Amino acid sequence: xxxxxxLTKLYGDFVAVNELDFAVxxxxxxxxxxxxxxxxxxxxxxxxxxxxxxxxxxHVCGHDLAQDPxxxxxxxxxxxxxxxxxxxxxxxxxxxxxxxxxxxRDYEPVADQLLAELELAGKKNAVPGExxxxxKQKLAIACGLLHAPRVIYFDEPLTGLxxxxxxxMKDSILKRARDGAAIIISSHxxxxxxxxxxxxxxxKEGRKIIHGTLSEITQKFSAQAGDASLEEVFFRAxxxxxxxxxxxxxxxx
Amino acid sequence: MISAxxxxxxxxxxxxxxxxxxxxxQPKYLLGAVVGGLYFYWYFFRTIFTAPRRGQSLAxxxxxxxxxxxxxxxxxxxxxxxxxxxIIPHQRAALTFTEAEVAFLFPAPISRRAxxxxxxxxxxTAILFTTLLLTLVTNRLGGHSWIxxxxxxxxxxxxxxxxxxxxxxxTMLLDRGISTWQRRLGILALVAVLTGAVIFWGRQTLPAxxxxxxxxxxxxxxxxxxxxxxxxxxxxxxxxxxxxxxxLASNALAFLYALGPxxxxxxxxxxxxxxxxVAFEEASVQASRKLAEKFAAVRSxxxxxxxxxxxxxxxxFTLRPTGPPAVALLWKNLISAGQAFTxxxxxxxxxxxxxxxxxxxxxxxxxxxxxxxxxxxxxxxxWSVLIGPQLLRQDFRQDLPLADxxxxxxxxxxxxxxxxxxxxxxxxxxxxxxxxxxxLVLFWRTSGGALxxxxxxxxxxxxxxxxxxxxxxxxxxxxxxxxxFPAWFQxxxxxxxxxxxxxxxxxFMIGQLLVLLATLIPAAALFAGxxxxxxxxxxxxxxxxxxxxxxxxxxGVEATFGVMLLGWLFDRFDVSxxxxx
Numbered sequence: 001x002x003x004x005x006x007l008t009k010l011y012g013d014f015v016a017v018n019e020l021d022f023a024v025x026x027x028x029x030x031x032x033x034x035x036x037x038x039x040x041x042x043x044x045x046x047x048x049x050x051x052x053x054x055x056x057x058x059h060v061c062g063h064d065l066a067q068d069p070x071x072x073x074x075x076x077x078x079x080x081x082x083x084x085x086x087x088x089x090x091x092x093x094x095x096x097x098x099x100x101x102x103x104x105r106d107y108e109p110v111a112d113q114l115l116a117e118l119e120l121a122g123k124k125n126a127v128p129g130e131x132x133x134x135x136k137q138k139l140a141i142a143c144g145l146l147h148a149p150r151v152i153y154f155d156e157p158l159t160g161l162x163x164x165x166x167x168x169m170k171d172s173i174l175k176r177a178r179d180g181a182a183i184i185i186s187s188h189x190x191x192x193x194x195x196x197x198x199x200x201x202x203x204k205e206g207r208k209i210i211h212g213t214l215s216e217i218t219q220k221f222s223a224q225a226g227d228a229s230l231e232e233v234f235f236r237a238x239x240x241x242x243x244x245x246x247x248x249x250x251x252x253x
Numbered sequence: 254m255i256s257a258x259x260x261x262x263x264x265x266x267x268x269x270x271x272x273x274x275x276x277x278x279q280p281k282y283l284l285g286a287v288v289g290g291l292y293f294y295w296y297f298f299r300t301i302f303t304a305p306r307r308g309q310s311l312a313x314x315x316x317x318x319x320x321x322x323x324x325x326x327x328x329x330x331x332x333x334x335x336x337x338x339x340i341i342p343h344q345r346a347a348l349t350f351t352e353a354e355v356a357f358l359f360p361a362p363i364s365r366r367a368x369x370x371x372x373x374x375x376x377x378t379a380i381l382f383t384t385l386l387l388t389l390v391t392n393r394l395g396g397h398s399w400i401x402x403x404x405x406x407x408x409x410x411x412x413x414x415x416x417x418x419x420x421x422x423x424t425m426l427l428d429r430g431i432s433t434w435q436r437r438l439g440i441l442a443l444v445a446v447l448t449g450a451v452i453f454w455g456r457q458t459l460p461a462x463x464x465x466x467x468x469x470x471x472x473x474x475x476x477x478x479x480x481x482x483x484x485x486x487x488x489x490x491x492x493x494x495x496x497x498x499x500x501l502a503s504n505a506l507a508f509l510y511a512l513g514p515x516x517x518x519x520x521x522x523x524x525x526x527x528x529x530x531v532a533f534e535e536a537s538v539q540a541s542r543k544l545a546e547k548f549a550a551v552r553s554x555x556x557x558x559x560x561x562x563x564x565x566x567x568x569x570f571t572l573r574p575t576g577p578p579a580v581a582l583l584w585k586n587l588i589s590a591g592q593a594f595t596x597x598x599x600x601x602x603x604x605x606x607x608x609x610x611x612x613x614x615x616x617x618x619x620x621x622x623x624x625x626x627x628x629x630x631x632x633x634x635x636w637s638v639l640i641g642p643q644l645l646r647q648d649f650r651q652d653l654p655l656a657d658x659x660x661x662x663x664x665x666x667x668x669x670x671x672x673x674x675x676x677x678x679x680x681x682x683x684x685x686x687x688x689x690x691x692x693l694v695l696f697w698r699t700s701g702g703a704l705x706x707x708x709x710x711x712x713x714x715x716x717x718x719x720x721x722x723x724x725x726x727x728x729x730x731x732x733x734x735x736x737x738f739p740a741w742f743q744x745x746x747x748x749x750x751x752x753x754x755x756x757x758x759x760x761f762m763i764g765q766l767l768v769l770l771a772t773l774i775p776a777a778a779l780f781a782g783x784x785x786x787x788x789x790x791x792x793x794x795x796x797x798x799x800x801x802x803x804x805x806x807x808x809g810v811e812a813t814f815g816v817m818l819l820g821w822l823f824d825r826f827d828v829s830x831x832x833x834x
Contacts (some may be wrong), residue, residue: 050660051828073663084658088589090565099574100581101662107574125565 001026001182002047002151007056009042009206016042018206020056024182024199026150029173031197031214032186033230035238039206040186044153047184048078060151074102077144081156083136085128091115092124094143102147114142117168133160141172152176154185158192170196194230202237209237258363258371261354266378273751281738282753289756297389322474323501325481328493334412335493338419339440343433345424348372348417348533366527373414373526380409400508404500407515411496414522421529447489454484492518569595578664582672583679586647590680599683606687610694627695634688637681642728645677649732649823653739657828666820674732674816678724685720689713711794715801719776722808726772729815730765736822772811780804 007020017039024030032040046053049065049072058065063072089097095115099107115121118138128136137160144152154173158166173196177183187193193200200217202209210217214230221233276282348368350358358368388402426436459479480486487494495514502508569587572580587594613623652659652673659669693713697706784800791799 045657045828048661050657070663070665073661076661078661080657084655086585086589086655088566089585093565093568093585093588096568096572096574097581097585100572100576100584101578101664103575103578105574127565 001028001061002184003057003059004047005057007043007046007058008054009039009046009051010054015206017046017053017203020203020206020208022201022208022211024151024184026180026182027177028199029177029183029185029197030199030201031193032184032201032203033188033190033193033234034203034209037205038203040203041155042206043203044078044155044184044186048076048153049073050078074147075149076151076153077147077149078153079137079141079144079155079157081159083128083133083140085136085140087128090125090127091120091131091139091142094139095146098143098146104147107146110146110148111142114145117172118142134162134165137161138165141169145176150181152181152183154183154187156187156189157185158187158189190230190234200230200233202234204238255367255370258358258367258374262371262374262378273753277753281757285753285756285760286751287756288759289752289754292755292759293752297392320501320503321482322478324494324497325478325486325490327497327501328490329481331408331412331493331496332490335415335419336440336444338416339423340437342420342423345427345533365530365533369417369527369529372417373523376413377410380406380413383409396503397505397508400502400505401500403508403512404502407499407512407519408496411515411519411522414519414526418522418525418529421526421531421533424531424533425529447485450485451480451489455480458484566591567595577668578662579668579672579675582669583675586651586673586676587679589647589651590645590676594676594680594683599687603687603690606691607694610691613695623695627692630688630692630695634685634692637685637688638723638727641681641684641724642677642731645680645728647676647680648673648728649819650735653735656823656826659823660828666822666824667817668820669823670732670816670819674725674728674819677728678721681724681728682721685724686717689716689720705794707792707794708797711797711801715797715804718801718805719808722805722812723773725812726808726815727769729812729819730768731761733815733819733822734761734764736819736826739826772808776804776807776811779807 002022002024004020004022007017008015009017020043022030032043034040042051045051047058047060047065049069052066058072060072061075063075065072085094086097092111095107095111098104099111104110112121115124118141120135120138120142123131123135128139131139152173157169157173161169170192173183173185177198185193185197194214197214199211199213201211202217210220210233212220217233217237218230221236273282277286350372358371384402384406387405388398391401392398423436427433459476481490495511495518498511499508499515502511566588568584570584572584610626613626649670662669664672690713693709697709780800780803783803784796787796787799
């Protein structure tokens with residue numbers, strides 16, 4: 001479903017993403033984790049067609065994102081941590097606009113269902129300025145899911161959501177995966193990744209450190225040091241074990 | 254404590270200046286600075302190094318009569334400004350700080366008085382800069398620059414202190430239960446009584462003004478002078494005249510004589526402000542947050558959000574879920590443009606304009622009003638081509654901060670480009686068609702028979718055909734500039750300060766005119782060729798229409814290429830590279 005080969009992104013001499021290879025199959029949820037500046041967001045933006053990769057190829061549902069971007073983009077949705085909305089369109093107008101862009105026939109019932117699920121049914125005529133941050137996030141999600149994407153990327157999906165929203169978001173992600181979507185989630189919240197991801201890809205300085213199913217990588221590290229949580233795996237894999245086990249960042253001298 | 258605030262102010266200015274000097278290493282700022290510097294030199298500094306022309310040195314102020322008149326008129330203007338400061342405010346006093354200043358200074362052990370001093374200190378930076386500009390602008394008039402500089406500084410500083418003091422006083426009145434409307438009524442009543450006193454005195458002592466002499470400027474001036482120089486007016490305006498007097502001083506001695514009272518008034522204002530003990534913190538926090546939101550919106554290119562909070566608007570038409578995707582962008586951008594751009598409004602406007610112009614045509618007879626209004630419509634149409642694209646920005650320029658979202662859409666670059674251009678092009682075309690209709694009705698049979706009515710219709714049809722294509726082209730120029738030079742584009746909108754920003758704007762304007770000329774030349778040449786050839790065989794009206802169709806085709810082809818180019822530019826637009834640069 002998502003096939004990435006030798007993905008590289010350079011900014012001048014700076015290597016943001018370096019020779020990344022991985023694949024995500026239908027029904028899989030891959031957690032993209034790594035320290036700040038590891039290249040997670042850059043990777044997702046390349047995968048969504050927002051920024052062009054310097055080298056390498058990306059295939060979405062069999063369509064080359066560089067050669068056939070329209071067919072590829074028709075199948076994907078990208079949810080950023082900061083909801084990207086038009087200030088002057090209402091909730092309803094956002095959905096009508098998105099439906100036309102993605103050519104979604106008979107979108108109204110789907111839109112109504114999404115709004116009800118996301119508790120936005122009473123806010124149809126509100127503009128983003130009248131919505132809370134969490135509601136804006138929900139609106140962005142409703143727009144993204146309107147065309148039933150088969151490939152979904154989330155960048156820090158829980159930012160700004162309340163506990164009920166978090167629970168629903170997790171359920172929604174798992175439901176989409178069960179329905180056959182290929183999902184990539186970038187997050188610093190390792191417990192979230194551990195809870196809902198079937199696969200993990202750890203990045204550091206743009207390079208792939210480790211990639212596999214959650215059980216594979218925890219087993220690999222458990223073999224070295226007893227039962228290892230994803231947090232433990234993360235610290236060991238990124239070489240930050242000392243800081244991680246210390247529990248607190250070092251104080252300035 | 255004040256030393257810490259001075260440190261903050263000094264280093265803020267120093268660091269900002271250093272940053273602006275260092276960024277001159279980038280060609281875009283250096284070129285902007287050079288062009289801006291030349292512009293400022295040409296308009297302001299050139300005259301510093303040349304002696305003022307003979308007879309230029311403020312001869313206006315030479316006569317004592319004129320001095321009194323200018324002083325009184327200036328004092329009157331000052332009185333109006335200060336009265337408005339007492340009438341308009343409806344909120345509590347708020348000193349505007351940046352969010353960082355609020356976060357650092359408000360919880361710190363700094364007294365309210367120290368915060369006021371900091372605010373006054375900071376406002377002096379803006380006052381000194383304004384003084385410098387005023388001095389440079391008025392330098393061409395000759396006279397003593399330093400007198401005008403100090404005089405302007407005194408006026409601006411006193412007004413600034415008064416505005417601050419009045420806002421504190423208004424807050425105190427609110428705290429004592431005097432509502433905004435009670436205060437306004439009280440002040441307006443006082444103004445009415447004082448104005449009544451001046452009018453009463455004038456009617457009692459001065460002969461009534463002869464309206465037949467209203468075209469004689471000297472007699473109007475004399476009459477105003479009589480009112481302002483005698484009776485109650487001089488007493489009412491006295492403190493304001495004291496503030497104005499130094500800037501009008503004709504020599505150093507007169508200036509020194511006028512300086513003392515003005516300075517004393519300013520110091521009295523200062524004492525009033527610093528001794529006011531008004532709680533401004535809460536309102537200031539709110540004002541600072543609004544200011545920060547405004548800056549953030551402007552920096553992201555979203556001017557609408559900076560102006561006011563958008564509200565839900567009625568869509569211009571019903572958007573069906575299938576069909577050309579570019580129409581979705583047209584629909585979205587027309588919603589952004591507001592209620593003024595719905596079909597119903599335009600049909601109503603056209604009907605109203607047609608009725609009004611037809612009525613005027615029948616009633617105005619042979620007066621010059623009709624052709625004059627026609628000329629105004631023609632001028633507005635000409636200006637719409639030059640200024641329209643700057644005013645109507647519901648296109649890439651508005652959506653560039655959301656470029657990452659646009660890039661996820663399953664659309665080709667040209668589809669996005671076309672969709673983005675449509676809304677301002679449609680709006681501009683509607684405005685021009687309306688003006689064209691008004692022009693045609695008003696000019697019909699007023700040209701001394703040079704053109705027959707079929708000729709006029711031909712001109713109208715031709716112009717109506719050419720305008721949409723031309724609009725598509727002229728809108729592409731600023732959009733292409735925004736996509737090709739996003740850093741320049743952002744800097745000309747967000748950080749609109751400094752010589753380099755002025756220079757960048759000038760470069761953009763010149764570039765825009767050159768590109769417009771280059772695109773118009775082929776269409777104009779073809780129009781002329783077809784018209785003269787067709788004129789040999791056909792009537793003028795048909796020749797104009799044929800030539801217009803040919804010109805519209807050329808412009809249409811150019812517009813199509815432009816849309817493809819714009820789409821290509823958007824496809825190549827690297828969001829992250831722009832962000833990192």
